[in-house]
Amino acid sequence: MRITVLSGGVGGARFVLGVREWARRDAAARGLPEDAAHDIRVVVNTGDDWWLAGLRIAPDHDSLLYALSDQNDQQRGWGRRDETERVAAELQAWGVTPEWFTLGDLDLGVHIARTAWLREGTPLSEVYRRLGARWPLGVTLVPATETEVDTHVRTVDGQLMHFQEWWTRYRASLPATGFENTGVASAQPSAGAIEAIAGADVLLLAPSNPVVSLGPVLAVPGMREALRSASAPLVGISPVIGGRVVRGMADACLAAIGVQTDAAAIARHYGARSADGLLDGWLLAVEDAASVDGLTRAGIPTRAVPLWMRDADTSAALAGDAVALALHLG
Template sequence: MRITVLSGGVGGARFVSGVREWARRDAAAQSLAEDAAHDIRVVVNTGDDWWLAGLRIAPDHDSLLYSLSGQNDTERGWGRREETERVAAELQAWGVTPSWFTLGDLDLGVHIARTAWLRAGVPLSEVYRRLGERWPLGATLIPATEDEVDTHVHTTDGQRMHFQEWWTRHRAGIPAVRFENAGIETAQPSPEALEAIADADVVLIAPSNPVVSIGPILGIPGLRDAVRATSAPVVGVAPVIGGRVVRGMADACLTAIGVETDAAAIARHYAARGADGVLDGWLLAEEDAASVDGLTQDGILTRAVPLWMRDADTSAALAGNAIALARDVR
């Protein structure tokens, strides 16, 4: 089965890890080699990327890379395990990087390699491939676009700042008026992303931030159309449970675009394919089961399932529920 996931950072990485675990278990149950049974491709948000100290930083890609490779720091929930920060301290002492954004030494190695390749003219998709070769990931990471579409936040006090400053430094504490992906109007989807969506047997939208993770992917001209045109069923997973975000500050982003922090409201924000949207199916939490019938009547086949991804078993179970719903849609 060809499975394509649209994903952002930490929450998306956890979900993709669950998809991979489900694929492994399903292949074992069929006595098949894992790579022969399932092909997992992940279209990654690049809207969080930015330039810092002359280096191209890619938080969502790196969250996926570290999580799938087992290099992630599970205690902090981000970055590399067994990390040190000697270089970061020097950079901050020289005033090259801000104190509110720390780059670990191992993490810097990835950023330097990425930047060196980009400066040499290597396409971003090839950079992803090279970075992914170091460890067995069990999935192929694909940039949504080769173009830079960094996210900027316009706030109520008249500021315009990069998303990373708003998110990391201010913890989304300054209310946002709108989000801008600079240059997205002329950006093009990467050919690999279009192929992954067109050739998929199922397309899954991870429980990532709908505004700043999935939004920039679907906002790239032609990519939303590709999702709408694919013959594969498209199933999304809610990033909120009982009106509360699972992780991060997605509620601040949703409020800025006038969407309630509610699983049903987010599904209607994505909208059914029959209503010029992208969804065929939607998984929400058991706590939100009261919304199942209404969404199904809106043309989005919806099921209430356990959404908490606490470990490999619960993450694989969620992925399995998404695949099962996709099969029912088909």
């Protein structure tokens, strides 16, 4: 079975880990090699990418790469473990990089490799393949688009800044009036993304930030049409539990586009496929079970399940619930 996940951010990486763990357990239960039962593809948000010190930085891709390869720093929640920052200190001393965005030395190795290949003219999809070939990831990562579509934030005082500055430097504390994906009008989905969606048996929207992690993916011209025309059912997972975001500052992003920090409101933001939206099904937390009937009546079959991904067991259970709902709907 092919499972395709649209993902971005640390929450998305955590969910993809759960999907991989569920697939391994399902294969073992059926007496199959762990890599034989399921083909997992991940369409990765590129809207967080940016240029810094002449290097192409790709936070969402690298969060997935490090998590799936077990290279991630679980204490900090980002970057690589056993990291040093000597080069970052030198770059900041020279005024080349800001003090609010630190690049680890091991992390810099990835950015240098990525940038070198891109400057040689290597397509981003091939860069993903080369970076992913170093470790046994158990999934295939593909970019949402080959085009640079960096996300910028417009604040209430009229500033327009890169998303990374708004998010990392200001911690989303500057009220925003909107988000712009520069260059998206001329973008198109990558061939890998189209193939992953069209060939899927199950489509999943990870519990990622709906605005800046999944929003840029869905903003690529042709992406929504590819999802709506896919034969596989699409199930989304709420990034909000009991009216609170699970991680990060997604509430500030939602407020900027006029969407409540509420599981039902986010489902309606995505919309039902039957009403020209995207969702065939939705998972929300047991804490939000009161919204199940209303969403189901609105054309989005909804289930209330445990959403907290505390460890491999709970993450795999959530992935299993998402797959089960998709197969039920299919």
